[in-house]
Amino acid sequence: MATIKDIAEKLGLPVSTVSKALNGSGEVNEKTRQQVFDTALALGYASRKERKQKPSSKICIFIENMGFEKIEHFGYEIIVGFRLAATERNWEVDIVPISMNERIDYVYDDYMIRNGYSGGFLLGFFLHSDFHRQLQHTIIPTVVLDNLILNPKVACVGVDNYQGVTYAVEHLASLGHTSIALMNGEGNSRVSQERYQGFKVGMNKCNLPVRKDLAAYGDFTSDNTAPYVRQFVENGATAIVCASDYIAVGVLGELAKLDLRVPQDISVTGFDDIPIARYSAPPLTTIRQDRLNIGKSACVALEQIIEGMAISRFLLAPELIVRGSTGTVR
Template identity: 25%
Template sequence: MSITIREIAKLANVSIGTVSRVLNNKETGYTEETKAKVLDVVKRYDYIPNSAARALSTQSTKTLGCIIPDICNPFFPELARGIEDMAGSHGYHIFLCNTDLDAQKEESYVYTLLERQVDGLLFASSTATTPKNITRIQKVNKPIILLDACMHDEAIPHVYIDNCFGVYTATKHLIEKGHTSIAFITGSMNLSTSKERLRGYKMALEEAGLPIQEQLITEGDYTVEGGFRAMELLHLQSYTGLIASNDLMAYGVYKYARTQGIRIPEDLSVIGFDNLSFSQIIDPPLTTVSQPAYELGQYAAEMLIKCLQGMDTPSYHLYKPTLIVRESVK
């Protein structure tokens, strides 16, 4: 049986209240010498605190919930790593939930996280039920941070990428290289991220006086397979440049190009979005829009922790992505 707080107090020759303050990281009520004595006993007897009892006394579980849409997309593990590193540096643990963009899974995870009494939530997923799920979180007064513009609600703090600007920059780059016929593979059009990236594409074309050719716009799903299928739909169209709404779909474009004998960039110039680590080692290295997933996760976690500490935080934080020019554009 694990040692109790009462026994720790007796062995360290301090009061039970002092042990409690040390274990709960209270900043006052004991000296550094006393703290060292208590922690020495804790270490020697391998004491494991009762988190449920601690939560009752402190009104905090020191846990945060993080809901993401697709753990298979390398962008989101990097985002989650930034969240976890920042949370860990402040003594918080993370419950990571992957929805696979499934509304039922998202709703189930929200219930589970609230049942586990997480102190706050970071929400990056987006389904048809997301607004209802967020309202449910707000009703129990749990602070929430929206990530990557999973939905638009100015009343909720959010951290996101300027998706419109990112694709605008990519499209403008192709235009400056002489391309006048540019295809675009969107993500799921149920997502605000996808809508903003499409808006950036159209904005750059209009600014350059080029027509928007709807037959060159096709919907993908942010997967390699989605990029491949989109290329099958575009195969009868004529274009020299293509932008995929994320790097995974750009990889699908590469895969399709190989099956058809299409050379990149000699026959087709390709740009992705995300700047995943694989994008610099595929052949040819992919020109892509870089968004700082790790930094985004760090900043969002820091915002949430500040909310929990009662500190003022900005209502939003916008990251400007940058174009990384490599060898996939002629």
């Protein structure tokens, strides 16, 4: 395998110029870059990193310090997926529970450097503005779940929320539904906004109108859907797309109180495919997030950032899982 020096000798160029060309620097003119690339390909160039056995890196996964139930339902498999991929790379992984949705009293970069971490994976749903601010300027390769941070060192992983809700809408439209409502999560959450965009895209694709009286922001729990469900039913909805399985389970409860049968009178879809989706009555048609592969994708993204790639978003394709909560329009 050839080195930068081999390429430089072959072309009669300074090593620094070859290095800059290979790193995509704008300082090298186009013709020279092209010669360097051609020669690199011809000689079978491999960077020093590739030639040496990679040293072991230490990575920190921060998990939201919430109740065990939620971690069990959502975060556990992501961590397993990450760790399986990290093992292949000979990486050590520490897991540190913190409260990401509260003010933090330390500097993220200091913490990571002091503890010898090469990268971090933040597995929390709501990041406090403190964290957001710090991550916008961090120099530590970092991956976050479902949050977008404008910093080339920070990548976002998760499923493609647009696609997921689009699939739910298309499924309902194929069953004849035209009055489809959206029961969303918190309005200030990025995930909610993306799911609303996906709803609009899906409705447009199916030539259905997005009605303001059939879309509401609430929160991502089961507890606060009553007024919205009542409103949707009064306004003629025959199907309710929910932004999470927890919301969908709450909606099922409210519909039961109104003596409406699912799916005979009204259809309901969830999002996430957490275990309760399979055990609700009826079982939920939902959008599955492949959590093992989300964990793996976080590890792949982190490896690329460490190697110098500036990643914005690495999004997986969601999958529609059809169960008993959806049926043809009444």
